[in-house]
Amino acid sequence: MRRAFAGRAAILMLHEIQQDWRWELKTGASPDFLEYSLKWLRQEGWEIVSLDTCLEQLAADTQPHRYAVLTFDDGYRDNVATALPILERHNAPFTVYVPTGAVTRTLQPWWLGLRELFRLRDSIAIDGMAMRFSCRDFDEKASALEKVSNWVHEDYHRVEMLTPTFNKAGLSLESLNDTYFLNGAELQALARHPLASIGGHTESHPALAYLNEALARAEMADNRNYLEGLLQRPVRHVAFPYGNARACGPREQHLAVEAGFSTAVTTRHGQISDRKPNHFALPRIALGGPFDSRIAFEGRMNGVQSAVEMLLGRSN
Structure with missing residues (x-):
């Protein structure tokens, strides 16, 4: 099972890292769960690397290395306050995907x-x-x-x-933006951290497939321009909001290329098995949520969930 369905690389998707997971209605992941996940990855032989390193090594490697990439969507304050000390202890690179509206306090979350x-x-x-x-x-x-x-x-x-x-x-x-999302100065400080990289997540976090082409293009291009202006460094990666087949598809992949991004991640479940995958439709594995557990996480990483979904004929 593991050999047949586990891939060479896995991009992990997180959102909030919540000190009081129950009070936040179990919508993110707890610090303990993040700590456990990183320890488990190391113990099982996964190398935790940046997205750039992962894709470069997949294309070049002939050795059976397995790579794990950590990504955080939306730019929550607790990614710094709670997650960052854990990531530093494990020397784990990570990417935070940030919508413009979260920083400018105009997002409608x-x-x-x-x-x-x-x-x-x-x-x-x-x-x-x-x-x-x-x-x-x-x-x-x-x-x-x-x-x-x-x-x-x-x-x-x-x-x-x-x-x-x-x-x-x-x-x-x-009014929720100030409470939950990093501001401009905090994002600038995070971008300077040696383990961190910042990616785009559109201007207003829409389901891009629901927009006309001009609006969808502007959502990605304007977000990239805003972040590069704020951070004074290239922004090469983007995460499609919601990221499922209803929210993004081939058109959005093409628009991400037009906007100047080098990769785009989705929320479609899966690992990466190909040496040269489609860089603009990268699958991810979700961590956290009300039904997450250590057993469920290990099953996803070992390919069990992918095997079950294939047997049931499900698609993301």
Whole structure:
């Protein structure tokens, strides 16, 4: 199983590294889980390298090395406050993909807004779903949040359908930016760290496939230009927001090339087996979330999940 389905490289996808995972409704990964994952990778013979090094070595290597790449989406403050000391202990390079709006405080992070509502209230009506959720404890809140989030991910037009719910609750999504995302000075400091690299994540974190070509192109190109101006260094990598087949495809890959990026990562599950994979449709393996566990992580890294999905005929 492991030989047949595990790849030569794996790009790991993280978001928040949460000190109080339960209070944050299990939406990220805990520091202990990150620490465990890095130790496990080393013990199992994975070399933790930068994305550039990984792709260069895959193309050149004849030896059976396995490479792990760490990526963090969105530019959360806890990537520095909580994750960075752990990454430093393990001398682990990493990339943080940052949308312009997170830095300029104009992002509309609906996923954080939903979490805020469920975390602070026991009864919530989601107008667009015509449903009311009554949650007695944190586990029920996490389950309800997962259900609503999945509903949005089925059709990203539904993001706009959440607006009445936020308005009735008096919740400004922009007000969450200061709490959760790195500001310009913090991002500049992170970019100078020898283990860190900064990648693009569009201007406003849209599902690019839902936009016309001109808007989708501008989302990527303007984000790259903004980050390069802020950081005074090249920004070569991009992560497609949401990253699944509904949110990005061949058109978005082409636009990433046009925007000057060298790679693009998706959220489609998988490892890299080819020496020369498509650099603009790179799969990743997710870490964290309400149903994550050490057994599940090891299964993903050993190829078990890929094998099961292949047997069931599933695709990302």
